[in-house]
Amino acid sequence: MQHVNSSNSSVSTHSLPENLVASGVLGMCFALGVPGNIAVLVLLPGWLKGGTFTPRLMRSLAVSDLMTLLPLPVWIWALLNGWVFGLFLCKFLSYVVYWNIYCSVLCVTSLSMQRYMQVLHTQTWAKLRQRGQHRLVTGIWCLSAILASYTLIQRSVKSEEDGKLHCTQHYSSDIERVTTLLLETLVLFGLPFPLLVYFYCRLHQGVKHSTFFNSHRMTNLVARIVVTFFILWIPTHISNIVLAAAVLLGHDGLLWFGKAVRNIAGALTFISSCVNPLLYAFSAQVLWQSGAFGGKFFLF
Template sequence: MLSARSGHIVPAAVISTMQQQQLNISNISSIAEASLEMRMASAILGLCFVLGVPGNLVVLVVLGRRLAGGSFTLWLMLNLAVSDLLTLLTLPVWITALLHGWTFGLVPCKLLSYLNTWSLYTSVLFVTLLSVQRYIQVLYPQRWAELKSVWRRSLLGLVWALGAIMSSHALVQREVSSKRDGFLHCLEHYRWFGEQVFTLLMEILLLFVLPFSIMASLYATLHRKVKKATRSSHRRMKKLVVSIIVVFFIFFIPVHLNNMFTIVAVSWGSNNLLQFSEVIGDITVALTIINSCVNPFLYAFSHRALR
Protein backbone atom coordinates (compact mmCIF):
# COMPACT_ATOMS: atom_id res chain seq x y z
CA MET A 1 0.00 0.00 0.00
CA LEU A 2 1.34 3.43 -0.96
CA SER A 3 0.41 6.96 0.03
CA ALA A 4 1.16 10.37 -1.48
CA ARG A 5 2.42 13.22 0.69
CA SER A 6 3.84 16.60 -0.49
CA GLY A 7 4.09 15.34 -4.04
CA HIS A 8 6.30 12.33 -3.08
CA ILE A 9 5.43 8.66 -2.91
CA VAL A 10 6.07 7.36 0.61
CA PRO A 11 5.98 3.65 1.46
CA ALA A 12 3.15 2.64 3.81
CA ALA A 13 5.66 1.02 6.18
CA VAL A 14 7.38 4.38 6.68
CA ILE A 15 4.01 6.05 7.32
CA SER A 16 3.14 3.36 9.85
CA THR A 17 6.44 3.92 11.67
CA MET A 18 5.91 7.68 11.73
CA GLN A 19 2.35 7.29 13.03
CA GLN A 20 3.57 4.91 15.74
CA GLN A 21 6.20 7.42 16.84
CA GLN A 22 3.60 10.19 16.99
CA LEU A 23 1.31 7.92 18.99
CA ASN A 24 4.10 7.11 21.45
CA ILE A 25 4.87 10.82 21.90
CA SER A 26 1.17 11.51 22.47
CA ASN A 27 0.97 8.72 25.04
CA ILE A 28 4.04 10.01 26.88
CA SER A 29 2.49 13.48 26.98
CA SER A 30 -0.79 12.08 28.31
CA ILE A 31 1.06 10.11 31.00
CA ALA A 32 2.97 13.24 32.07
CA GLU A 33 -0.23 15.21 32.38
CA ALA A 34 -1.91 12.39 34.28
CA SER A 35 1.08 12.12 36.65
CA LEU A 36 0.99 15.86 37.35
CA GLU A 37 -2.75 15.71 37.92
CA MET A 38 -2.38 12.79 40.32
CA ARG A 39 0.35 14.58 42.27
CA MET A 40 -1.86 17.64 42.57
CA ALA A 41 -4.81 15.54 43.70
CA SER A 42 -2.69 13.67 46.25
CA ALA A 43 -1.35 16.96 47.63
CA ILE A 44 -4.90 18.27 48.09
CA LEU A 45 -5.96 15.03 49.77
CA GLY A 46 -2.92 15.08 52.05
CA LEU A 47 -3.70 18.62 53.19
CA CYS A 48 -7.32 17.66 53.78
CA PHE A 49 -6.26 14.70 55.92
CA VAL A 50 -3.85 16.75 58.05
CA LEU A 51 -6.38 19.53 58.66
CA GLY A 52 -9.68 17.69 58.47
CA VAL A 53 -9.22 14.69 60.76
CA PRO A 54 -8.22 16.61 63.91
CA GLY A 55 -10.68 19.37 63.04
CA ASN A 56 -13.64 17.00 62.80
CA LEU A 57 -12.55 15.17 65.95
CA VAL A 58 -12.63 18.48 67.82
CA VAL A 59 -16.09 19.19 66.38
CA LEU A 60 -17.32 15.80 67.60
CA VAL A 61 -16.03 16.50 71.11
CA VAL A 62 -17.45 20.03 71.26
CA LEU A 63 -20.84 19.15 69.82
CA GLY A 64 -21.04 15.99 71.90
CA ARG A 65 -20.82 18.10 75.06
CA ARG A 66 -23.66 20.37 73.92
CA LEU A 67 -26.22 17.76 72.89
CA ALA A 68 -27.80 17.72 76.35
CA GLY A 69 -30.00 20.63 75.30
CA GLY A 70 -31.58 18.45 72.64
CA SER A 71 -31.00 20.81 69.71
CA PHE A 72 -31.71 18.85 66.54
CA THR A 73 -29.53 21.24 64.54
CA LEU A 74 -26.53 20.21 66.63
CA TRP A 75 -27.43 16.56 66.11
CA LEU A 76 -27.45 17.13 62.36
CA MET A 77 -24.07 18.87 62.50
CA LEU A 78 -22.67 16.07 64.64
CA ASN A 79 -23.74 13.45 62.09
CA LEU A 80 -22.38 15.61 59.28
CA ALA A 81 -19.02 15.67 61.07
CA VAL A 82 -19.10 11.86 61.43
CA SER A 83 -19.82 11.53 57.72
CA ASP A 84 -16.93 13.87 56.87
CA LEU A 85 -14.60 11.97 59.18
CA LEU A 86 -15.43 8.64 57.51
CA THR A 87 -14.30 10.11 54.20
CA LEU A 88 -11.13 11.67 55.59
CA LEU A 89 -9.90 8.56 57.41
CA THR A 90 -9.60 6.65 54.12
CA LEU A 91 -7.47 9.32 52.42
CA PRO A 92 -4.05 7.72 53.08
CA VAL A 93 -5.17 4.69 51.04
CA TRP A 94 -6.34 6.84 48.12
CA ILE A 95 -3.18 8.98 48.22
CA THR A 96 -1.06 5.83 48.00
CA ALA A 97 -3.19 4.58 45.12
CA LEU A 98 -2.81 7.84 43.22
CA LEU A 99 0.97 7.83 43.51
CA HIS A 100 1.78 4.12 43.26
CA GLY A 101 -1.31 2.41 41.88
CA TRP A 102 -3.90 0.24 43.61
CA THR A 103 -2.16 -2.62 45.45
CA PHE A 104 -4.84 -3.53 47.98
CA GLY A 105 -6.95 -5.99 46.01
CA LEU A 106 -10.51 -6.08 44.72
CA VAL A 107 -12.46 -6.41 47.98
CA PRO A 108 -10.89 -3.33 49.67
CA CYS A 109 -11.46 -1.46 46.40
CA LYS A 110 -15.18 -2.17 46.52
CA LEU A 111 -15.59 -1.65 50.27
CA LEU A 112 -13.64 1.61 50.51
CA SER A 113 -15.36 2.97 47.41
CA TYR A 114 -18.71 2.08 48.96
CA LEU A 115 -17.75 3.76 52.24
CA ASN A 116 -16.73 6.96 50.43
CA THR A 117 -19.87 7.00 48.30
CA TRP A 118 -22.02 6.31 51.38
CA SER A 119 -20.48 9.19 53.33
CA LEU A 120 -20.91 11.43 50.27
CA TYR A 121 -24.63 10.70 49.98
CA THR A 122 -25.21 11.07 53.71
CA SER A 123 -23.39 14.42 53.68
CA VAL A 124 -25.70 15.68 50.96
CA LEU A 125 -28.76 14.36 52.79
CA PHE A 126 -27.71 15.89 56.12
CA VAL A 127 -27.04 19.28 54.56
CA THR A 128 -30.44 19.12 52.84
CA LEU A 129 -32.12 18.10 56.08
CA LEU A 130 -30.47 21.07 57.80
CA SER A 131 -32.32 23.35 55.38
CA VAL A 132 -35.63 21.54 55.83
CA GLN A 133 -35.32 21.59 59.60
CA ARG A 134 -34.43 25.28 59.59
CA TYR A 135 -37.42 26.05 57.37
CA ILE A 136 -39.94 24.20 59.55
CA GLN A 137 -38.50 25.45 62.83
CA VAL A 138 -38.66 29.10 61.77
CA LEU A 139 -41.99 29.19 59.93
CA TYR A 140 -43.82 26.43 61.79
CA PRO A 141 -42.29 26.33 65.28
CA GLN A 142 -45.40 24.82 66.86
CA ARG A 143 -45.42 21.87 64.48
CA TRP A 144 -41.71 21.36 64.99
CA ALA A 145 -42.18 21.41 68.77
CA GLU A 146 -44.89 18.75 68.46
CA LEU A 147 -42.49 16.40 66.67
CA LYS A 148 -41.20 14.17 69.43
CA SER A 149 -37.51 13.72 70.05
CA VAL A 150 -37.63 10.02 69.19
CA TRP A 151 -38.99 10.83 65.71
CA ARG A 152 -36.31 13.42 65.16
CA ARG A 153 -33.60 10.91 66.05
CA SER A 154 -35.26 8.40 63.73
CA LEU A 155 -34.69 10.85 60.87
CA LEU A 156 -30.95 10.56 61.48
CA GLY A 157 -31.04 6.79 61.18
CA LEU A 158 -33.19 7.10 58.07
CA VAL A 159 -30.58 9.34 56.43
CA TRP A 160 -27.80 6.81 57.07
CA ALA A 161 -29.97 3.95 55.76
CA LEU A 162 -31.03 5.89 52.68
CA GLY A 163 -27.43 6.85 51.95
CA ALA A 164 -26.40 3.20 52.24
CA ILE A 165 -29.01 2.18 49.67
CA MET A 166 -28.28 5.01 47.24
CA SER A 167 -24.55 4.26 47.22
CA SER A 168 -24.86 0.48 46.75
CA HIS A 169 -23.96 0.75 43.04
CA ALA A 170 -20.32 1.27 44.09
CA LEU A 171 -20.17 -2.36 45.27
CA VAL A 172 -21.07 -3.53 41.78
CA GLN A 173 -19.34 -1.03 39.53
CA ARG A 174 -15.95 -0.62 41.19
CA GLU A 175 -13.21 -2.82 39.73
CA VAL A 176 -9.43 -2.92 39.69
CA SER A 177 -8.10 -2.19 36.20
CA SER A 178 -5.07 -0.63 34.53
CA LYS A 179 -4.82 2.85 33.02
CA ARG A 180 -2.47 4.37 30.46
CA ASP A 181 0.20 4.90 33.12
CA GLY A 182 0.59 1.14 33.55
CA PHE A 183 -0.58 1.14 37.19
CA LEU A 184 -3.62 -0.63 38.58
CA HIS A 185 -6.41 1.64 39.77
CA CYS A 186 -9.68 1.23 41.63
CA LEU A 187 -12.11 2.61 39.03
CA GLU A 188 -15.72 2.49 37.94
CA HIS A 189 -16.31 -0.26 35.41
CA TYR A 190 -19.40 0.10 33.23
CA ARG A 191 -20.60 -2.80 31.11
CA TRP A 192 -22.06 -0.51 28.46
CA PHE A 193 -22.28 3.22 27.83
CA GLY A 194 -25.95 3.41 28.86
CA GLU A 195 -25.06 2.24 32.36
CA GLN A 196 -22.42 4.96 32.64
CA VAL A 197 -24.75 7.69 31.42
CA PHE A 198 -27.54 6.55 33.76
CA THR A 199 -25.20 6.39 36.78
CA LEU A 200 -23.75 9.85 36.15
CA LEU A 201 -27.19 11.36 35.54
CA MET A 202 -28.49 9.90 38.80
CA GLU A 203 -25.48 11.30 40.68
CA ILE A 204 -26.07 14.75 39.19
CA LEU A 205 -29.77 14.55 40.02
CA LEU A 206 -29.51 13.13 43.54
CA LEU A 207 -26.32 14.87 44.65
CA PHE A 208 -26.84 18.28 43.10
CA VAL A 209 -30.05 19.15 41.25
CA LEU A 210 -32.61 17.92 43.81
CA PRO A 211 -30.75 19.07 46.95
CA PHE A 212 -29.90 22.46 45.46
CA SER A 213 -33.50 22.97 44.29
CA ILE A 214 -34.86 22.10 47.73
CA MET A 215 -32.40 24.35 49.57
CA ALA A 216 -32.77 27.27 47.18
CA SER A 217 -36.56 27.20 47.33
CA LEU A 218 -36.67 26.86 51.13
CA TYR A 219 -34.22 29.69 51.80
CA ALA A 220 -35.89 31.91 49.20
CA THR A 221 -39.16 31.42 51.06
CA LEU A 222 -37.51 32.08 54.41
CA HIS A 223 -35.90 35.26 53.13
CA ARG A 224 -39.21 36.46 51.76
CA LYS A 225 -41.31 35.69 54.85
CA VAL A 226 -38.80 36.43 57.58
CA LYS A 227 -37.27 39.83 56.97
CA LYS A 228 -35.60 40.23 60.31
CA ALA A 229 -34.63 37.69 62.94
CA THR A 230 -35.79 38.54 66.43
CA ARG A 231 -32.79 37.09 68.24
CA SER A 232 -29.09 37.44 67.48
CA SER A 233 -28.56 33.72 68.23
CA HIS A 234 -30.99 32.84 65.44
CA ARG A 235 -29.08 35.10 63.04
CA ARG A 236 -25.76 33.48 63.95
CA MET A 237 -27.14 29.97 63.54
CA LYS A 238 -28.70 30.95 60.21
CA LYS A 239 -25.33 32.23 58.98
CA LEU A 240 -23.65 29.00 60.04
CA VAL A 241 -26.19 26.78 58.27
CA VAL A 242 -26.09 28.90 55.11
CA SER A 243 -22.27 28.87 55.16
CA ILE A 244 -22.21 25.07 55.37
CA ILE A 245 -24.57 24.82 52.41
CA VAL A 246 -22.76 27.39 50.25
CA VAL A 247 -19.31 25.89 50.88
CA PHE A 248 -20.68 22.42 50.20
CA PHE A 249 -21.92 23.31 46.75
CA ILE A 250 -18.90 25.42 45.82
CA PHE A 251 -16.68 22.36 46.18
CA PHE A 252 -19.16 19.92 44.67
CA ILE A 253 -20.03 21.86 41.52
CA PRO A 254 -16.76 20.96 39.67
CA VAL A 255 -17.27 17.20 39.96
CA HIS A 256 -20.84 17.43 38.66
CA LEU A 257 -19.77 19.65 35.78
CA ASN A 258 -17.16 17.04 34.93
CA ASN A 259 -19.86 14.34 35.10
CA MET A 260 -21.92 16.31 32.58
CA PHE A 261 -18.83 16.70 30.41
CA THR A 262 -18.26 12.94 30.59
CA ILE A 263 -21.85 12.25 29.52
CA VAL A 264 -21.35 14.48 26.47
CA ALA A 265 -18.07 12.74 25.64
CA VAL A 266 -19.65 9.28 25.94
CA SER A 267 -22.65 10.32 23.85
CA TRP A 268 -20.39 11.70 21.11
CA GLY A 269 -18.00 8.76 21.34
CA SER A 270 -15.02 11.13 21.63
CA ASN A 271 -11.94 9.48 23.13
CA ASN A 272 -10.12 12.82 23.38
CA LEU A 273 -12.91 14.32 25.47
CA LEU A 274 -13.02 11.22 27.64
CA GLN A 275 -9.27 11.42 28.24
CA PHE A 276 -9.59 15.09 29.20
CA SER A 277 -12.43 14.24 31.58
CA GLU A 278 -10.28 11.51 33.10
CA VAL A 279 -7.35 13.90 33.57
CA ILE A 280 -9.38 16.47 35.51
CA GLY A 281 -11.53 13.84 37.23
CA ASP A 282 -9.18 13.21 40.16
CA ILE A 283 -8.80 16.96 40.74
CA THR A 284 -12.57 17.54 40.89
CA VAL A 285 -13.02 14.59 43.26
CA ALA A 286 -10.22 15.93 45.47
CA LEU A 287 -12.02 19.29 45.61
CA THR A 288 -15.10 17.59 47.05
CA ILE A 289 -12.93 16.27 49.88
CA ILE A 290 -11.97 19.84 50.79
CA ASN A 291 -15.55 20.32 51.92
CA SER A 292 -15.05 17.68 54.61
CA CYS A 293 -12.15 19.59 56.17
CA VAL A 294 -13.66 23.09 55.81
CA ASN A 295 -16.78 22.45 57.91
CA PRO A 296 -14.88 22.31 61.26
CA PHE A 297 -13.48 25.78 60.62
CA LEU A 298 -16.98 27.06 59.90
CA TYR A 299 -18.01 25.68 63.28
CA ALA A 300 -15.02 27.34 64.92
CA PHE A 301 -15.88 30.77 63.51
CA SER A 302 -19.49 30.26 64.65
CA HIS A 303 -18.73 29.04 68.16
CA ARG A 304 -21.07 31.63 69.67
CA ALA A 305 -23.94 30.28 67.60
CA LEU A 306 -23.18 26.75 68.81
CA ARG A 307 -23.26 27.95 72.42
Protein backbone atom coordinates in the same frame (compact mmCIF):
# COMPACT_ATOMS: atom_id res chain seq x y z
CA MET B 1 1.54 -9.92 42.37
CA GLN B 2 3.60 -10.79 39.34
CA HIS B 3 1.10 -8.97 37.14
CA VAL B 4 1.39 -5.86 39.32
CA ASN B 5 5.18 -5.84 39.12
CA SER B 6 5.25 -6.35 35.36
CA SER B 7 2.66 -3.65 34.82
CA ASN B 8 4.45 -1.08 36.93
CA SER B 9 7.87 -1.83 35.44
CA SER B 10 6.66 -1.19 31.91
CA VAL B 11 6.06 2.52 32.44
CA SER B 12 7.73 5.47 34.04
CA THR B 13 7.45 5.63 37.80
CA HIS B 14 6.49 9.31 37.62
CA SER B 15 2.86 10.08 38.47
CA LEU B 16 0.62 12.13 36.22
CA PRO B 17 0.44 15.86 37.09
CA GLU B 18 -3.29 15.69 37.84
CA ASN B 19 -2.64 12.83 40.27
CA LEU B 20 0.03 14.86 42.04
CA VAL B 21 -2.34 17.81 42.40
CA ALA B 22 -5.17 15.58 43.61
CA SER B 23 -2.84 13.88 46.12
CA GLY B 24 -1.76 17.24 47.52
CA VAL B 25 -5.38 18.35 47.96
CA LEU B 26 -6.33 15.06 49.60
CA GLY B 27 -3.36 15.27 51.96
CA MET B 28 -4.40 18.76 53.04
CA CYS B 29 -7.99 17.58 53.58
CA PHE B 30 -6.79 14.70 55.77
CA ALA B 31 -4.46 16.89 57.85
CA LEU B 32 -7.10 19.56 58.48
CA GLY B 33 -10.38 17.66 58.34
CA VAL B 34 -9.70 14.71 60.64
CA PRO B 35 -8.70 16.80 63.71
CA GLY B 36 -11.46 19.33 62.94
CA ASN B 37 -14.24 16.75 62.81
CA ILE B 38 -12.90 14.97 65.90
CA ALA B 39 -13.01 18.33 67.72
CA VAL B 40 -16.65 18.77 66.66
CA LEU B 41 -17.53 15.32 68.00
CA VAL B 42 -15.77 16.09 71.30
CA LEU B 43 -17.63 19.38 71.75
CA LEU B 44 -21.07 18.16 70.68
CA PRO B 45 -22.03 16.25 73.88
CA GLY B 46 -22.31 19.55 75.74
CA TRP B 47 -24.68 20.92 73.10
CA LEU B 48 -26.71 17.71 73.02
CA LYS B 49 -27.73 18.22 76.65
CA GLY B 50 -30.02 20.99 75.47
CA GLY B 51 -32.16 18.48 73.59
CA THR B 52 -32.14 20.33 70.28
CA PHE B 53 -32.21 18.27 67.11
CA THR B 54 -29.68 20.33 65.18
CA PRO B 55 -26.62 19.01 67.10
CA ARG B 56 -27.73 15.47 66.32
CA LEU B 57 -27.65 16.24 62.61
CA MET B 58 -24.31 17.95 63.14
CA ARG B 59 -22.98 14.82 64.84
CA SER B 60 -24.09 12.67 61.90
CA LEU B 61 -22.49 15.13 59.50
CA ALA B 62 -19.23 15.16 61.48
CA VAL B 63 -19.18 11.34 61.62
CA SER B 64 -19.83 11.04 57.88
CA ASP B 65 -17.17 13.66 57.11
CA LEU B 66 -14.68 11.88 59.36
CA MET B 67 -15.39 8.48 57.78
CA THR B 68 -14.96 10.04 54.35
CA LEU B 69 -11.57 11.48 55.27
CA LEU B 70 -10.03 8.57 57.22
CA PRO B 71 -9.33 6.35 54.15
CA LEU B 72 -7.59 9.20 52.30
CA PRO B 73 -4.01 7.95 52.93
CA VAL B 74 -4.93 4.75 51.05
CA TRP B 75 -6.32 6.73 48.11
CA ILE B 76 -3.28 9.03 48.06
CA TRP B 77 -0.96 6.02 47.88
CA ALA B 78 -3.09 4.51 45.11
CA LEU B 79 -3.03 7.72 43.07
CA LEU B 80 0.76 7.89 43.22
CA ASN B 81 1.71 4.20 43.10
CA GLY B 82 -1.27 2.25 41.81
CA TRP B 83 -3.72 0.02 43.69
CA VAL B 84 -2.01 -2.82 45.59
CA PHE B 85 -4.64 -3.52 48.28
CA GLY B 86 -6.77 -6.11 46.54
CA LEU B 87 -10.34 -6.27 45.24
CA PHE B 88 -12.08 -6.52 48.62
CA LEU B 89 -10.59 -3.30 49.99
CA CYS B 90 -11.25 -1.61 46.65
CA LYS B 91 -14.97 -2.33 46.91
CA PHE B 92 -15.23 -1.83 50.68
CA LEU B 93 -13.39 1.51 50.89
CA SER B 94 -15.18 2.82 47.80
CA TYR B 95 -18.52 1.92 49.38
CA VAL B 96 -17.57 3.60 52.67
CA VAL B 97 -16.58 6.81 50.91
CA TYR B 98 -19.70 6.95 48.72
CA TRP B 99 -21.96 6.02 51.65
CA ASN B 100 -20.62 8.87 53.74
CA ILE B 101 -20.62 11.35 50.86
CA TYR B 102 -24.31 10.67 50.28
CA CYS B 103 -24.89 10.96 54.03
CA SER B 104 -23.05 14.31 54.20
CA VAL B 105 -25.13 15.79 51.39
CA LEU B 106 -28.38 14.53 52.94
CA CYS B 107 -27.37 15.89 56.36
CA VAL B 108 -26.58 19.34 54.95
CA THR B 109 -29.92 19.36 53.12
CA SER B 110 -31.74 18.20 56.26
CA LEU B 111 -30.07 20.94 58.29
CA SER B 112 -31.52 23.59 56.02
CA MET B 113 -34.96 21.97 56.11
CA GLN B 114 -34.81 21.55 59.91
CA ARG B 115 -33.91 25.20 60.51
CA TYR B 116 -36.75 26.31 58.25
CA MET B 117 -39.31 24.10 60.00
CA GLN B 118 -38.07 24.76 63.54
CA VAL B 119 -38.07 28.55 63.17
CA LEU B 120 -41.02 29.24 60.87
CA HIS B 121 -43.24 26.22 61.59
CA THR B 122 -42.55 25.62 65.26
CA GLN B 123 -45.75 23.74 66.09
CA THR B 124 -45.41 21.36 63.15
CA TRP B 125 -41.79 20.66 64.04
CA ALA B 126 -42.68 20.07 67.71
CA LYS B 127 -45.03 17.26 66.68
CA LEU B 128 -42.09 15.28 65.35
CA ARG B 129 -40.79 14.70 68.89
CA GLN B 130 -37.54 12.96 69.79
CA ARG B 131 -38.53 9.54 68.45
CA GLY B 132 -39.38 10.98 65.06
CA GLN B 133 -36.11 12.93 65.00
CA HIS B 134 -34.15 9.76 65.77
CA ARG B 135 -35.94 7.97 62.94
CA LEU B 136 -35.09 10.82 60.59
CA VAL B 137 -31.38 10.53 61.36
CA THR B 138 -31.52 6.75 61.05
CA GLY B 139 -33.36 7.12 57.75
CA ILE B 140 -30.60 9.38 56.40
CA TRP B 141 -27.95 6.74 57.10
CA CYS B 142 -30.07 3.89 55.70
CA LEU B 143 -30.98 5.80 52.55
CA SER B 144 -27.34 6.76 52.02
CA ALA B 145 -26.31 3.10 52.39
CA ILE B 146 -28.82 2.12 49.71
CA LEU B 147 -27.84 4.93 47.34
CA ALA B 148 -24.15 3.95 47.55
CA SER B 149 -24.72 0.20 47.04
CA TYR B 150 -24.00 0.34 43.30
CA THR B 151 -20.30 0.90 44.06
CA LEU B 152 -20.05 -2.65 45.42
CA ILE B 153 -20.96 -3.92 41.96
CA GLN B 154 -19.21 -1.41 39.73
CA ARG B 155 -15.88 -1.00 41.52
CA SER B 156 -13.06 -3.24 40.30
CA VAL B 157 -9.28 -3.32 40.02
CA LYS B 158 -7.90 -3.03 36.52
CA SER B 159 -4.90 -1.76 34.62
CA GLU B 160 -5.14 1.76 33.18
CA GLU B 161 -3.25 3.58 30.43
CA ASP B 162 -0.33 4.30 32.76
CA GLY B 163 0.25 0.58 33.20
CA LYS B 164 -0.68 0.61 36.89
CA LEU B 165 -3.57 -1.11 38.62
CA HIS B 166 -6.32 1.24 39.77
CA CYS B 167 -9.50 0.85 41.81
CA THR B 168 -12.03 2.34 39.41
CA GLN B 169 -15.61 2.10 38.24
CA HIS B 170 -16.28 -0.67 35.71
CA TYR B 171 -19.34 -0.37 33.49
CA SER B 172 -20.89 -3.16 31.46
CA SER B 173 -22.06 -0.69 28.81
CA ASP B 174 -22.02 2.97 27.82
CA ILE B 175 -25.65 3.26 28.87
CA GLU B 176 -24.78 2.11 32.40
CA ARG B 177 -21.91 4.58 32.56
CA VAL B 178 -23.98 7.55 31.41
CA THR B 179 -26.86 6.60 33.70
CA THR B 180 -24.56 6.33 36.73
CA LEU B 181 -22.89 9.68 36.05
CA LEU B 182 -26.18 11.50 35.56
CA LEU B 183 -27.84 9.90 38.60
CA GLU B 184 -24.88 10.86 40.80
CA THR B 185 -25.16 14.44 39.61
CA LEU B 186 -28.90 14.47 40.17
CA VAL B 187 -28.85 12.95 43.68
CA LEU B 188 -25.71 14.68 44.95
CA PHE B 189 -26.33 18.10 43.41
CA GLY B 190 -29.35 18.53 41.16
CA LEU B 191 -31.87 17.90 43.95
CA PRO B 192 -30.04 19.03 47.15
CA PHE B 193 -28.74 22.39 45.92
CA PRO B 194 -32.14 23.86 44.88
CA LEU B 195 -33.56 22.68 48.22
CA LEU B 196 -30.71 24.36 50.08
CA VAL B 197 -31.31 27.62 48.27
CA TYR B 198 -35.08 27.43 48.76
CA PHE B 199 -35.02 26.74 52.51
CA TYR B 200 -32.30 29.29 53.22
CA CYS B 201 -34.08 32.01 51.23
CA ARG B 202 -37.43 31.28 52.88
CA LEU B 203 -35.79 31.24 56.31
CA HIS B 204 -34.09 34.56 55.69
CA GLN B 205 -37.28 36.15 54.42
CA GLY B 206 -39.25 34.85 57.39
CA VAL B 207 -36.89 36.06 60.13
CA LYS B 208 -35.35 39.23 58.69
CA HIS B 209 -37.57 41.36 60.90
CA SER B 210 -37.15 39.17 63.98
CA THR B 211 -35.34 40.60 67.00
CA PHE B 212 -33.61 37.22 67.46
CA PHE B 213 -31.58 37.52 64.28
CA ASN B 214 -29.09 39.93 62.91
CA SER B 215 -30.15 40.25 59.26
CA HIS B 216 -26.76 41.28 57.88
CA ARG B 217 -24.90 38.47 59.67
CA MET B 218 -27.57 35.98 58.66
CA THR B 219 -27.28 36.97 55.00
CA ASN B 220 -23.50 36.59 55.04
CA LEU B 221 -23.69 33.22 56.78
CA VAL B 222 -26.28 31.86 54.37
CA ALA B 223 -24.17 33.03 51.43
CA ARG B 224 -21.06 31.30 52.80
CA ILE B 225 -22.80 27.97 53.37
CA VAL B 226 -24.57 27.85 50.00
CA VAL B 227 -21.67 29.22 47.94
CA THR B 228 -19.18 26.87 49.63
CA PHE B 229 -21.38 23.88 48.86
CA PHE B 230 -21.80 25.05 45.25
CA ILE B 231 -18.13 25.80 44.58
CA LEU B 232 -16.76 22.58 46.03
CA TRP B 233 -19.25 20.25 44.35
CA ILE B 234 -19.88 21.83 40.95
CA PRO B 235 -16.51 20.80 39.36
CA THR B 236 -17.21 17.10 39.98
CA HIS B 237 -20.67 17.30 38.49
CA ILE B 238 -19.42 19.28 35.50
CA SER B 239 -16.87 16.54 34.88
CA ASN B 240 -19.67 13.95 35.18
CA ILE B 241 -21.70 15.77 32.56
CA VAL B 242 -18.65 16.16 30.31
CA LEU B 243 -17.87 12.44 30.58
CA ALA B 244 -21.49 11.50 29.88
CA ALA B 245 -21.55 13.76 26.81
CA ALA B 246 -18.23 12.37 25.60
CA VAL B 247 -19.51 8.80 25.85
CA LEU B 248 -22.76 9.63 24.05
CA LEU B 249 -20.96 11.56 21.30
CA GLY B 250 -18.01 9.18 21.04
CA HIS B 251 -15.64 12.15 21.34
CA ASP B 252 -12.21 10.89 22.42
CA GLY B 253 -10.80 14.35 23.10
CA LEU B 254 -13.70 15.28 25.35
CA LEU B 255 -13.42 11.91 27.12
CA TRP B 256 -9.71 12.50 27.78
CA PHE B 257 -10.43 15.98 29.18
CA GLY B 258 -13.16 14.65 31.46
CA LYS B 259 -10.87 11.95 32.85
CA ALA B 260 -8.01 14.42 33.33
CA VAL B 261 -10.03 16.79 35.51
CA ARG B 262 -12.03 14.13 37.35
CA ASN B 263 -9.38 13.31 39.96
CA ILE B 264 -8.80 16.98 40.77
CA ALA B 265 -12.53 17.74 40.83
CA GLY B 266 -13.15 14.69 43.02
CA ALA B 267 -10.45 15.82 45.43
CA LEU B 268 -12.17 19.19 45.79
CA THR B 269 -15.32 17.53 47.13
CA PHE B 270 -13.31 16.24 50.07
CA ILE B 271 -12.55 19.83 51.02
CA SER B 272 -16.19 20.25 52.04
CA SER B 273 -15.63 17.57 54.70
CA CYS B 274 -12.79 19.55 56.28
CA VAL B 275 -14.42 22.98 55.79
CA ASN B 276 -17.64 22.05 57.61
CA PRO B 277 -16.09 22.32 61.12
CA LEU B 278 -14.91 25.83 60.28
CA LEU B 279 -18.42 26.77 59.17
CA TYR B 280 -19.81 25.40 62.44
CA ALA B 281 -17.34 27.45 64.46
CA PHE B 282 -18.14 30.59 62.49
CA SER B 283 -21.86 29.99 62.90
CA ALA B 284 -21.51 29.58 66.66
CA GLN B 285 -19.52 32.81 66.91
CA VAL B 286 -22.04 34.76 64.84
CA LEU B 287 -25.01 33.60 66.85
CA TRP B 288 -23.28 34.03 70.17
CA GLN B 289 -22.57 37.64 69.28
CA SER B 290 -26.15 38.22 68.12
CA GLY B 291 -27.66 36.58 71.25
CA ALA B 292 -29.38 33.79 69.31
CA PHE B 293 -27.29 30.87 70.54
CA GLY B 294 -29.55 28.08 71.71
CA GLY B 295 -33.28 27.45 71.87
CA LYS B 296 -35.44 27.29 68.81
CA PHE B 297 -33.29 29.89 67.07
CA PHE B 298 -30.19 27.67 67.20
CA LEU B 299 -28.92 28.23 63.66
CA PHE B 300 -26.61 25.33 62.95
